[in-house]
Amino acid sequence: MCGIIGYVGSKKAAPVLLKGLERLEYRGYDSSGIAVADGEKIEVIKSIGKINELVKKASGSNMPCGQIGIGHTRWATHGVPSDINSHPHLSEDGAFAIVHNGIIENYAELKAELISRGVHFASDTDSEVIAQLLQDNYDGDIISTLRAVAKRLVGSYAVGIVTVYDPDALYAIRKDNPLVVGVGKNENFIASDFAAALEHTHNFVQLENGETARLSSHSVTFYDSDGNNIQKTPYRVDWDIESAEKSGYPHFMLKEIYEQPRAITDTVRPRIKGENGDKIVLDKIEFTDVNVNRIERIDIVGCGSAYHAGIVGKSFIEKYCRIRVNCELASEYVYSDPITDNRTLTIIISQSGETADTLAALRLAKKLGSHTIAVVNVVESAIAREADDVLYTHAGPEIAVATTKGYTTQVAALYLIGLKIAKIKHTISDARYLEVLKEIAALPKKIEAVLKNTDAIESYAKQYAKHKCVFFIGRGTDYAASLEGALKLKEISYIHAEAYAAGELKHGTISLIEDGTITLALVTQSALYLKMLSNIKAVQSRGGTVLAIASKLNEKIGEASDGLLVIPDCDDDVSPVITAVVLQLFAYYVAKERGCDIDKPRNLAKSVTVE
Ligand code: G6P
Numbered sequence: 001m002c003g004i005i006g007y008v009g010s011k012k013a014a015p016v017l018l019k020g021l022e023r024l025e026y027r028g029y030d031s032s033g034i035a036v037a038d039g040e041k042i043e044v045i046k047s048i049g050k051i052n053e054l055v056k057k058a059s060g061s062n063m064p065c066g067q068i069g070i071g072h073t074r075w076a077t078h079g080v081p082s083d084i085n086s087h088p089h090l091s092e093d094g095a096f097a098i099v100h101n102g103i104i105e106n107y108a109e110l111k112a113e114l115i116s117r118g119v120h121f122a123s124d125t126d127s128e129v130i131a132q133l134l135q136d137n138y139d140g141d142i143i144s145t146l147r148a149v150a151k152r153l154v155g156s157y158a159v160g161i162v163t164v165y166d167p168d169a170l171y172a173i174r175k176d177n178p179l180v181v182g183v184g185k186n187e188n189f190i191a192s193d194f195a196a197a198l199e200h201t202h203n204f205v206q207l208e209n210g211e212t213a214r215l216s217s218h219s220v221t222f223y224d225s226d227g228n229n230i231q232k233t234p235y236r237v238d239w240d241i242e243s244a245e246k247s248g249y250p251h252f253m254l255k256e257i258y259e260q261p262r263a264i265t266d267t268v269r270p271r272i273k274g275e276n277g278d279k280i281v282l283d284k285i286e287f288t289d290v291n292v293n294r295i296e297r298i299d300i301v302g303c304g305s306a307y308h309a310g311i312v313g314k315s316f317i318e319k320y321c322r323i324r325v326n327c328e329l330a331s332e333y334v335y336s337d338p339i340t341d342n343r344t345l346t347i348i349i350s351q352s353g354e355t356a357d358t359l360a361a362l363r364l365a366k367k368l369g370s371h372t373i374a375v376v377n378v379v380e381s382a383i384a385r386e387a388d389d390v391l392y393t394h395a396g397p398e399i400a401v402a403t404t405k406g407y408t409t410q411v412a413a414l415y416l417i418g419l420k421i422a423k424i425k426h427t428i429s430d431a432r433y434l435e436v437l438k439e440i441a442a443l444p445k446k447i448e449a450v451l452k453n454t455d456a457i458e459s460y461a462k463q464y465a466k467h468k469c470v471f472f473i474g475r476g477t478d479y480a481a482s483l484e485g486a487l488k489l490k491e492i493s494y495i496h497a498e499a500y501a502a503g504e505l506k507h508g509t510i511s512l513i514e515d516g517t518i519t520l521a522l523v524t525q526s527a528l529y530l531k532m533l534s535n536i537k538a539v540q541s542r543g544g545t546v547l548a549i550a551s552k553l554n555e556k557i558g559e560a561s562d563g564l565l566v567i568p569d570c571d572d573d574v575s576p577v578i579t580a581v582v583l584q585l586f587a588y589y590v591a592k593e594r595g596c597d598i599d600k601p602r603n604l605a606k607s608v609t610v611e
Contacts, residue, residue: 002087002101003027003073004179005196006160006170009187009217013069014058020189020196021051021071026252026399027192028605029073030081034058035088035097038066039167042097046086067217068170070160070190072099075605078107079124089128091135092120096163098134100127101192102156102177103610110152130159142166143227146173146212150225156356156610158207160190172213177609178354178382181205181213181220183234188215193354193378193607195397199241203234206380235380239397251598253400253492257584258451261444263405264577266394267412268440277441278434280420285373285389292424295345298325299370300414301333301361302349303608305407308484309375310349312576313414315477319573320422320436330357331611334364342369347417350374351398351406352607353381360611362386375413377406391417400599401606402491404584407484408447408577415440415574439571443578446568450581454589457582460547460563461589464518470495471509472583473502473539474522475531481576482522485583492591492601502535515543520586523550523557524567524575536560549582551575 003024007016017034032054033046043064047054051073058064072087079085088097104110107126110133115121119132130149137148142165156176163171172179172190182189182197182204189197190213194204207213210225222230249255273279298317300310307329314325328336330348334357340346346365350358353376362383365372374387377395384390393409419436422428428436464470470489472482482499489497500509502521513519519539523532536546537560548561551570558564567578591598 002075002192003029003196004070004099004101004158004160004190004192006070006172006190006215007187008068008170008215009184010067011187012063012065013067014064017069017071018051018055018058020191021054021073023196023198024073024192025051026401026599026606027073027075028401028600029075031076031083031086032071032073033086033088034069034071035090035099035162036064036066036069037097037162037164037167038064040164042090042094042162042164044088044090044097046083046088048081048083048086068162068167070097070099070162070170077103077610078126085123085125087127089123089125089131091131093135095138095165096131096134096161098127098131099160100130101158101609104129104153104157105155106153130157134161134163138165142171143212143214143223146171147225147227150175150210158192169214169216172207172215174207174211175209176356179207181207181215183220186217188217188220190215194237195399198237198239202237204237205232205234206385237379251400251588253402253404253588253598256398256400256404257581257588259396260405260408260581261448261451263395263409264412264447265444267409268416268443271416272437272441278437280416280423280437282391282416282420285391287420287424289424291371292421294343295323295421296343298323299333299338299340299344299346299365300325300327300349301330301346301358301365303330303355303357305403305484305487306349306351306358306410308480308487309407309410309414310347311480311483312411312477313347313418315480316415316573317418317421320418320428321425322427323421328361330355330361333361338364338368340365340368340370342371344370346370346372347414348372348374348383348387349410350383351377351393351395351403351410353378353383354607354609356609356611359383359386373417375410377409401601401604402488402587408580411577411580412440412443436571436573439574443574446570446578447581449568450578454585456565457585458589460565461586462593464547465493465590465593467518468496469512469517470497471513471517471519472497472499472522473505473519473535475502475528476525477573477576478522478525478579481579481583484580485520485586488584488587489590491604492587492598493594493596494602495590502532505535506538510538510542513539513542513544517544519544519546520583521546521548521561522579523548523554524579525572526553529554529557533557533560549579
């Protein structure tokens with residue numbers, strides 16, 4: 001999704017903005033631009049395509065000299081990707097430049113009104129109305145003008161503004177779209193996420209709905225929606241800039257795959273306490289006999305991979321807690337008139353903590369009286385702040401659009417929540433509790449073992465990379481893991497991939513299997529071994545080629561398959577975290593073989609902040 005960076009300080013703004021935009025590339029975009037104010041005028045440079053196109057246009061003698069500016073990466077929603085539709089947008093008189101993330105839902109009405117008053121628009125975007133409204137409403141005071149404009153806007157927005165009327169400052173307003181203010185030394189920043197400004201500062205302030213910020217090089221002033229001055233204290237973000245860089249890996253995705261042992265360790269270890277290492281403490285979340293025994297059902301809600309993590313969590317939690325778990329896509333949950341109340345626990349999953357559909361689901365669940373726990377990676381994100389409780393996943397910054405460590409840490413966090421509830425409800429024996437806890441703690445070591453030898457995965461990936469369609473099958477928790485495996489392959493290699501519950505294949509989809517069709521079969525559930533064996537045979541007898549991914553205990557399946565990848569020995573209940581790593585690598589190598597843009601796949605955005 002679109003990205004925003006803004007700078008005011010003693011350096012030339014353009015290079016800072018261009019670097020910041022590069023850091024935002026991972027969010028997905030189709031064009032970009034900067035606006036730099038030099039005390040007299042605002043210079044705007046924009047370009048369709050990659051940031052390096054913009055860099056070319058803004059370098060050498062074309063580089064603006066001003067020390068205040070805003071930059072934007074655009075992901076087209078209203079109006080095709082083009083130079084003109086890229087941000088920043090200037091007001092017709094050139095006095096205001098804005099960058100905008102979000103959607104102005106009433107833009108057509110506002111645009112018609114402004115046109116009727118003689119204003120000329122340059123672009124097809126909804127965003128340009130903000131710049132034109134600023135010009136139209138300017139009353140000599142920027143804060144009051146911004147308030148007047150904000151009152152006219154329906155929809156969601158994070159907006160950065162520079163104006164010739166205040167040549168020492170840049171401004172920001174927001175509603176339902178993330179925006180942080182980075183507080184530096186003799187320089188300050190605005191950004192849609194802190195990755196864009198992390199190399200300059202670790203101190204950030206979240207701008208809340210309805211608030212306005214005025215940033216000069218030496219100060220940041222905040223105003224509430226009535227224009228009153230308010231105090232806000234910065235918090236520190238400990239992520240280092242190296243963690244947002246490739247550190248020698250060819251792609252962020254590969255680096256993030258390799259970071260999983262560390263990410264899972266950081267998510268799990270600090271939560272296992274007690275002298276014997278047998279107690280789970282989930283930060284500030286209070287799980288007591290009373291509130292746990294009150295839970296009659298659990299809803300898990302998320303989008304994309306977060307939803308898939310929820311499906312894995314569902315089978316684990318149902319098995320050990322004996323509570324009915326309903327896993328819902330956030331975009332469906334919101335419009336499904338959900339049955340929920342104060343006896344339902346709602347677990348909201350989101351790596352970014354800013355996904356608009358998921359945020360809407362959280363708000364609805366809260367409104368209907370459900371207690372909400374957010375499993376989130378990005379500290380102080382909207383979902384983390386609005387949920388009743390939060391369990392951070394500590395994956396660190398995830399830059400590749402296709403999530404890897406974000407997903408596996410979500411699954412690990414759900415395991416901890418499930419085990420904690422099961423222990424309180426006495427629905428798990430003490431011995432099994434300890435066994436599973438040990439298995440969760442051992443996951444990083446087992447993932448390390450997978451990562452040490454990826455040759456076979458790479459070789460199968462190369463062999464199958466030319467295929468047009470790949471099926472993923474599994475039963476039970478293997479089926480849940482297949483869903484994520486298929487999504488990874490679709491996202492980055494553009495191969496049509498479908499996950500099916502292995503037993504369901506015969507009810508229709510098997511008609512698609514023909515000579516050479518590739519099926520990846522997950523076989524880690526010992527109790528379902530024989531059933532999987534028959535499913536594999538059924539695929540092969542229609543001419544299909546089967547690559548089995550099996551745990552050590554089930555490796556005999558290799559004799560019946562066309563290829564085999566064996567994962568380290570692990571408990572059946574936690575195998576999805578390990579198979580996920582194998583499937584991530586498979587998708588990665590397929591995409592690499594096909595020459596795809598792995599970190600920034602077409603049409604996808606890392607953080608989807610519109611519904
Ligand atoms: C986007 C990303 C997916 C991600 C989903 C949910 O669609 O491309 O990879 O799983 O959003 O994101 P979240 O940040 O809420 O986990």
